[in-house]
Amino acid sequence: xxxxxxxxxxxxxxxxxxxxxxxxxxxxxxxxxxxxxxxxxxxxxxxxxxxxxxxxxxxxxxxxxxxxxxxxxxxxxxxxxxxxxxxxxxxxxxxxxxxxxxxxxxxxxxxxxxxxxxxxxxxxxxxxxxxxxxxxxxxxxxxxxxxxxxxxxxxxxxxxxxxxxxxxxxxxxxxxxxxxxxxxxxxxxxxxxxxxxxxxxxxxxxxxxxxxxxxxxxxxxxxxxxxxxxxxxxxxxxxxxxxxxxxxxxxxxxxxxxxxxxxxxxxxxxxxxxxxxxxxxxxxxxxxxxxxxxxxxxxxxxxxxxxxxxxxxxxxxxxxxxxxxxxxxxxxxxxxxxxxxxxxxxxxxxxxxxxxxxxxxxxxxxxxxxxxxxxxx
Amino acid sequence: xxxxxxxxxxxxxxxxxxxxxxxxxxxxxxxxxxxxxxxxxxxxxxxxxxxxxxxxxxxxxxxxxxxxxxxxxxxxxxxxxxxxxxxxxxxxxxxxxxxxxxxxxxxxxxxxxxxxxxxxxxxxxxxxxxxxxxxxxxxxxxxxxxxxxxxxxxxxxxxxxxxxxxxxxxxxxxxxxxxxxxxxxxxxxxxxxxxxxxxxxxxxxxxxxxxxxxxxxxxxxxxxxxxxxxxxxxxxxxxxxxxxxxxxxxxxxxxxxxx
Numbered sequence: 284x285x286x287x288x289x290x291x292x293x294x295x296x297x298x299x300x301x302x303x304x305x306x307x308x309x310x311x312x313x314x315x316x317x318x319x320x321x322x323x324x325x326x327x328x329x330x331x332x333x334x335x336x337x338x339x340x341x342x343x344x345x346x347x348x349x350x351x352x353x354x355x356x357x358x359x360x361x362x363x364x365x366x367x368x369x370x371x372x373x374x375x376x377x378x379x380x381x382x383x384x385x386x387x388x389x390x391x392x393x394x395x396x397x398x399x400x401x402x403x404x405x406x407x408x409x410x411x412x413x414x415x416x417x418x419x420x421x422x423x424x425x426x427x428x429x430x431x432x433x434x435x436x437x438x439x440x441x442x443x444x445x446x447x448x449x450x451x452x453x454x455x456x457x458x459x460x461x462x463x464x465x466x467x468x469x470x471x472x473x474x475x476x477x478x479x480x481x482x483x484x485x486x487x488x489x490x491x492x493x494x495x496x497x498x499x500x501x502x503x504x505x506x507x508x509x510x511x512x513x514x515x516x517x518x519x520x521x522x523x524x525x526x527x528x529x530x531x532x533x534x535x536x537x538x539x540x541x542x543x544x545x546x547x548x549x550x551x552x553x554x555x556x557x558x559x560x561x562x563x564x565x566x567x568x569x570x571x572x573x574x575x576x577x578x579x580x581x582x583x584x585x586x587x588x589x590x591x592x593x594x595x596x597x598x599x600x601x602x603x604x605x606x607x608x609x610x611x612x613x614x615x616x617x618x619x620x621x622x623x624x625x626x627x628x629x630x631x632x633x634x635x636x637x638x639x640x641x642x643x644x645x646x647x648x649x650x651x652x653x654x655x656x657x658x659x660x
Numbered sequence: 661x662x663x664x665x666x667x668x669x670x671x672x673x674x675x676x677x678x679x680x681x682x683x684x685x686x687x688x689x690x691x692x693x694x695x696x697x698x699x700x701x702x703x704x705x706x707x708x709x710x711x712x713x714x715x716x717x718x719x720x721x722x723x724x725x726x727x728x729x730x731x732x733x734x735x736x737x738x739x740x741x742x743x744x745x746x747x748x749x750x751x752x753x754x755x756x757x758x759x760x761x762x763x764x765x766x767x768x769x770x771x772x773x774x775x776x777x778x779x780x781x782x783x784x785x786x787x788x789x790x791x792x793x794x795x796x797x798x799x800x801x802x803x804x805x806x807x808x809x810x811x812x813x814x815x816x817x818x819x820x821x822x823x824x825x826x827x828x829x830x831x832x833x834x835x836x837x838x839x840x841x842x843x844x845x846x847x848x849x850x851x852x853x854x855x856x857x858x859x860x861x862x863x864x865x866x867x868x869x870x871x872x873x874x875x876x877x878x879x880x881x882x883x884x885x886x887x888x889x890x891x892x893x894x895x896x897x898x899x900x901x902x903x904x905x906x907x908x909x910x911x912x913x914x915x916x917x918x919x
Contacts, residue, residue, distance in 0.1 A: 290732050294853045297733075301847040332850035345850035355850075554894055 303362030329399020360534025376403025463513030485636030679887030698778025707738025755788030
C-alpha cells in the first residue's frame with residue numbers, strides 16, 4: 284500500500300499552492316468582505332488548466348486523475364476556500380456531462396467547460412425535504428417536442444455565472460424523487476431566472492441563489508442519462524462531491540493549523556512562547572492529527588474514485604469525519620490564538636465561516652451515517 | 661535564435677528545516693526539495709527569451725542523487741530537455757567544484773549562446789558559481805542582471821550594482837547570473853506539469869565528464885551547520901523613576917560591552 288503521492292501529483296499540488304499564494308492570498312480577505320464573484324481569478328485558473336483538470340485531453344482537459352484533483356482543491360482552499368468551492372461546483376457539473384452525457388452534449392459543452400470559457404453548476408437542491416418533493420419542486424412535463432420545466436431550485440452554487448446547469452426535475456410529481464430526471468440546461472434558455480444572491484455565512488464570492496423555471500422548454504436531447512435516472516446520477520455525483528468538499532475542509536484546516544502554530548511560536552506569555560505550554564500543545568497536536576488523518580481518508584477515497592473502484596462508503600466516512608471534526612479544528616485553533624483568534628483582523632474567523640459553509644450544505648445530517656451503517660450492518 | 665542553457669541547483673526548502681533547540685543542529689529530515697529561488701528566475705528568463713526570439717532552452721543541474729527529483733519540475737517550467745549529474749560529491753561541493761562539474765558538462769553537451777544561472781543559491785548564496793563557470797569556460801560573465809535583451813548575437817544587460825546601474829553589451833556566448841527582480845517565474849499549468857514527463861532528460865556521470873576525485877574535492881570541508889537562534893535576555897527594569905531605569909539599562913549594556 285502506497286501513501287506517497289506520485290511526482291506528478293506532488294507537482295500539480297505544488298502548482299496549485301503557488302497559484303494560491305500568488306493570486307488567492309492577496310484577495311481572500313476582500314473576497315470575504317465583498318462577496319463579489321472573482322471573475323479575473325477564475326479566468327486565471329482556467330489558464331492554468333485547473334477548470335478542466337479531470338476532463339480528457341481530447342476535449343481540451345488536462346486528463347489528470349482524482350487524486351491530483353483533491354491535491355489542487357486542498358491547496359487552493361488553504362488560501363481561499365470560496366474560490367475552491369467555485370472550482371468544485373464547476374467540476375462536478377463537468378463530471379456529470381463526462382459521465383452521463385450523450386456524444387452531442389459532450390461535444391457541445393465539454394470543450395468550453397475544460398477551457399473555462401463556460402462555467403458549470405449543479406442545480407439539485409430544493410426547499411422541500413428532498414428534490415422532487417414539496418410545493419416548489421421542479422417538475423418536468425413531457426410534451427410533443429420535449430419537456431417543459433416549472434418550479435424552483437434552491438442553493439444553486441455558481442448561480443448567475445454558470446453557462447450550463449445540470450438540473451434535476453421530477454418527471455412525475457406522484458413519484459417525486461423516484462422520477463427525478465437530470466437535464467442539461469443552457470443559462471440563456473428562456474424562462475430560466477436566477478434570483479437574488481443569498482447572503483451566506485461563509486465561502487463568500489461563490490455565488491449562491493435560487494433559480495426559477497417558468498415554462499422552460501427543453502428538447503428531448505436535453506435529458507442527461509435517461510428519464511428517471513436522476514436519483515442515481517445525483518447520488519453518484521454527491522458522493523464524488525463529498526470527497527471534493529473534504530479536500531476543501533482539509534485545506535481550510537491546514538491553513539488554520541499553520542496560522543495557529545506560527546502564532547503560538549511568536550506569542551510570548553509568562554516569559555515564553557505559548558507554543559511550549561502544555562494546554563496549547565495539546566490543542567495544536569489534536570488539530571494537526573485531525574487534519575492529517577482526514578487527509579489520509581481523503582486521499583484513500585480519491586484514489587478509489589481514480590481507479591474506478593467502489594468509493595461511496597469511504598466518501599461517506601470522510602464526510603462524517605469532517606462534519607464532526609471540521610468545526611472542532613476551528614474551535615481549537617481559535618482557542619490557541621485566544622482573543623486575537625476571535626478577532627476579524629485575523630484569518631481564523633473567515634476560515635471558521637468557510638468550513639461551516641463546506642460541511643453544512645449539500646447533505647442531510649444523517650446521510651453519511653446511513654451509508655456507512657448500511658455497509659456494515 | 662539563442663540556444664540557451666540554464667544551470668540550477670536543487671536545494672532543500674528552507675521553510676521545512678527545523679532548528680533543534682538542544683544543540684542548534686538542523687533537522688532537514690522532513691524538508692522537501694525545490695529549485696533554488698533565483699534559479700527559477702534564470703529558467704523563466706530563458707523561457708521568455710525563447711518564446712520571443714525562438715531558439716531552445718535546456719537545463720543542467722549537478723547535485724546528489726536527490727537531483728533526479730527535480731527533472732519534471734524543471735521541465736514543466738520551459739526547458740525542452742534536462743541534463744543532470746548526480747554524484748555524492750555534491751553534498752560537500754563548494755562553488756569551485758560545482759563550476760568545474762558544470763563546465764565539464766557544458767563542454768560535452770554545448771556549445772550554448774547564453775548560459776543563465778541565478779545570482780546565488782537559496783541555501784548558501786555564495787554568488788560564486790557563475791563567475792567561476794565563466795572563467796573555466798573562458799567566457800565573459802555578466803552578474804547582478806535585472807534586465808536582459810538579446811538581438812542576434814548581441815546581449816544588452818542591465819546590472820544592478822551597489823551604487824549604480826550599469827548597462828553593458830556583450831557578444832554571445834556569455835554566462836549571465838540574474839537577480840530575482842528580473843521577472844516573475846511562471847506557475848506551471850497542469851498540462852505543462854503533465855507534459856514534463858514526456859520531455860527527454862539525460863544523465864551525465866562524473867566519469868563521462870572525465871572528472872577526477874581531485875576535481876571533486878572541495879578546498880574547504882564543511883564540518884557542521886548550526887542554526888542561529890536569537891536568545892532574549894528577558895531583563896525588566898522596574899524602578900519607579902524613568903531615569904533610574906535608563907541608568908540601569910546603560911549599566912546593563914555596558915556589562916555586555918555595548919556602551
